[in-house]
Amino acid sequence: MNVETHAAIGRAISRHLHLVSRLEKRLVRGLEGPDRWRWREFPEFRAHHSIYPERIMDIVWSARRAYLAGDLGGALEALGVALHYVQDKCVVGARKGLRRIHNEVEREIASLEIPADAIREGFEKAECSPLFVRAVLYSIEPSANPAEALRSACLYSAMIAGAVYNPSQPPREVLEILERVKMEKAKKKRIAWILIALLAIGDLVLILTQPLISVILLLFSPTLLLLLVTLVERVNPRLYEQLAWYGLAQR
Numbered sequence: 551m552n553v554e555t556h557a558a559i560g561r562a563i564s565r566h567l568h569l570v571s572r573l574e575k576r577l578v579r580g581l582e583g584p585d586r587w588r589w590r591e592f593p594e595f596r597a598h599h600s601i602y603p604e605r606i607m608d609i610v611w612s613a614r615r616a617y618l619a620g621d622l623g624g625a626l627e628a629l630g631v632a633l634h635y636v637q638d639k640c641v642v643g644a645r646k647g648l649r650r651i652h653n654e655v656e657r658e659i660a661s662l663e664i665p666a667d668a669i670r671e672g673f674e675k676a677e678c679s680p681l682f683v684r685a686v687l688y689s690i691e692p693s694a695n696p697a698e699a700l701r702s703a704c705l706y707s708a709m710i711a712g713a714v715y716n717p718s719q720p721p722r723e724v725l726e727i728l729e730r731v732k733m734e735k736a737k738k739k740r741i742a743w744i745l746i747a748l749l750a751i752g753d754l755v756l757i758l759t760q761p762l763i764s765v766i767l768l769l770f771s772p773t774l775l776l777l778l779v780t781l782v783e784r785v786n787p788r789l790y791e792q793l794a795w796y797g798l799a800q801r
């Protein structure tokens with residue numbers, strides 16, 4: 551997709567979010583970024599159309615983190631970069647003999663108007679959740695039809711923008727996850743203390759009967775303790791993600 555189209559979608563999103571001009575500029579700067587960067591400096595971003603969804607997800611995360619930290623400009627710029635890749639993914643790729651079609655589709659897209667209803671629909675569908683964003687990223691299909699490609703680019707961009715640039719408070723499900731994680735941690739902590747106590751008692755008995763084994767056990771104790779702490783702190787990453795989206799856990 552060419553750089554003017556990226557910027558035009560950005561301005562349509564900005565209008566929907568009622569951004570002031572300083573913030574709109576940051577969003578557009580992000581959207582234009584990948585086409586302006588030199589590939590030598592960012593080799594991993596060279597192929598815009600085949601970038602992995604998880605790579606885009608990482609950029610979305612940096613946008614959401616900036617948003618939670620109150621850095622709206624930084625959030626919008628990172629969001630813009632992520633949306634650039636989303637939009638490029640909607641257009642048929644330029645590789646494997648498709649370059650001619652790709653260029654034609656891009657040229658025709660540039661002459662089309664931004665479908666405002668697709669932007670509106672995207673914001674209506676948006677859910678403030680990382681699971682939602684990931685599902686959107688994995689559902690994008692490239693199209694060789696200019697109008698269709700532009701429409702999906704607008705729809706998906708608005709869906710993701712609405713998920714990231716969203717002031718909602720954590721919903722009930724997320725607060726329930728937080729409670730569950732806290733309870734699980736407390737339970738695991740209790741078990742860990744029991745294991746530590748057993749280990750200490752065992753070692754005391756061994757000091758009296760098998761001093762050599764007790765020394766070996768003592769040598770391994772730090773490793774065992776570290777393992778226990780790690781197990782206590784471990785949380786299912788999918789749950790963790792949902793907490794982190796609202797700043798309730800570090801990611």
Ligand SMILES: [Zn+2]
Binds near residue numbers: 551634
């Ligand atoms: Zn691009």
